[in-house]
Amino acid sequence: MGNIQKICIIGGGNMGRAIAGGIAANPGSGMKNIIVTARTRETLGKIEALGPAVKTSQDNIGAAAGADLVIIAVKPWQTRDVLEEIRPVLDYGKCTVASVVAGISFSELKDMLHKDTGDGNDMPGLMRIIPNTAIALGMSTTFIAACGVQPEIYKEVEDIFGKMGEVVAVPEEMMPAGTALASCGIAYALKYLDAAIQGGTDIGFSREEARKIVINTMKGAIALLETGGTSPQEEIDKVTTPGGYTAKGLAAMEEYGFQEAVMQGLLKSMQR
Numbered sequence: 001m002g003n004i005q006k007i008c009i010i011g012g013g014n015m016g017r018a019i020a021g022g023i024a025a026n027p028g029s030g031m032k033n034i035i036v037t038a039r040t041r042e043t044l045g046k047i048e049a050l051g052p053a054v055k056t057s058q059d060n061i062g063a064a065a066g067a068d069l070v071i072i073a074v075k076p077w078q079t080r081d082v083l084e085e086i087r088p089v090l091d092y093g094k095c096t097v098a099s100v101v102a103g104i105s106f107s108e109l110k111d112m113l114h115k116d117t118g119d120g121n122d123m124p125g126l127m128r129i130i131p132n133t134a135i136a137l138g139m140s141t142t143f144i145a146a147c148g149v150q151p152e153i154y155k156e157v158e159d160i161f162g163k164m165g166e167v168v169a170v171p172e173e174m175m176p177a178g179t180a181l182a183s184c185g186i187a188y189a190l191k192y193l194d195a196a197i198q199g200g201t202d203i204g205f206s207r208e209e210a211r212k213i214v215i216n217t218m219k220g221a222i223a224l225l226e227t228g229g230t231s232p233q234e235e236i237d238k239v240t241t242p243g244g245y246t247a248k249g250l251a252a253m254e255e256y257g258f259q260e261a262v263m264q265g266l267l268k269s270m271q272r
């Protein structure tokens, strides 16, 4: 640790706030300075609730100046304006720009960030980082791809995000797949839970009872996999007798296209 002394997060919404909170909760990482920007005082107020370690500002230029790591956490359509705004004050000789924006490629980031510095540093180190919303609980699955980043800087960024869950290093071309499986995937896992809770109420439980039962059942299923190191199919086989209740239920789910629905959802969420 030590190269990254000042971190600026542009966009203190859900993702920016979760990242700032994760960094602030791990002071062992040796960071001196974290500053988060947003457009509104309302959003900055939520950031300030993280405690005094995280500074806030509505001034992107002032916040980004001198930063060693600039994390871009605005919506995709806001990215170009924000990068063009801060570009003049970024020191490309030492700064790394990490985008958590889904679907914006290195080539697009290069187009937005290029400047003729005259000293050969026409581009900062670039990273693309895709966490999921469980980052707020330190349980994210976070995909990282890098372009022109010094190994020691890469390691420091990997360590920062490693304290907020699992980090998976991928080449850029795997980013859409990672986003679909883990980032959109949180919603897909919840979609099953929601359907099961709804089903539970339809077969006689109150919503509250169904919620508790379904969450606990899911926790049990995950614990079986993690404890036994087994595959889902192995655990399914243990509860499935040919012709039995579970077998009939699984067959009905397949008949209604369960596996295909999941696959199509993944494929669709990889398209831009």
Ligand SMILES: NC(=O)c1ccc[n+]([C@@H]2O[C@H](COP(=O)([O-])OP(=O)(O)OC[C@H]3O[C@@H](n4cnc5c(N)ncnc54)[C@H](OP(=O)(O)O)[C@@H]3O)[C@@H](O)[C@H]2O)c1
Pocket (backbone or CB within 6 Å): 010, 011, 012, 013, 014, 015, 016, 037, 038, 039, 040, 041, 043, 044, 060, 073, 074, 075, 076, 078, 082, 100, 101, 102, 103, 130, 131, 132, 133, 183
């Ligand atoms: N949510 C996820 O699961 C997830 C996962 C992976 C990646 N991402 C990516 O993360 C990015 C942010 O998503 P999010 O869910 O955090 O969105 P969000 O809650 O809407 O946050 C975006 C923030 O950007 C701020 N902002 C907009 N324009 C700005 C500007 N010119 N200067 C400074 N701040 C500005 C907004 O400030 P105000 O609130 O003050 O308007 C807002 O707080 C997206 O690009 C998304 O693709 C999200």
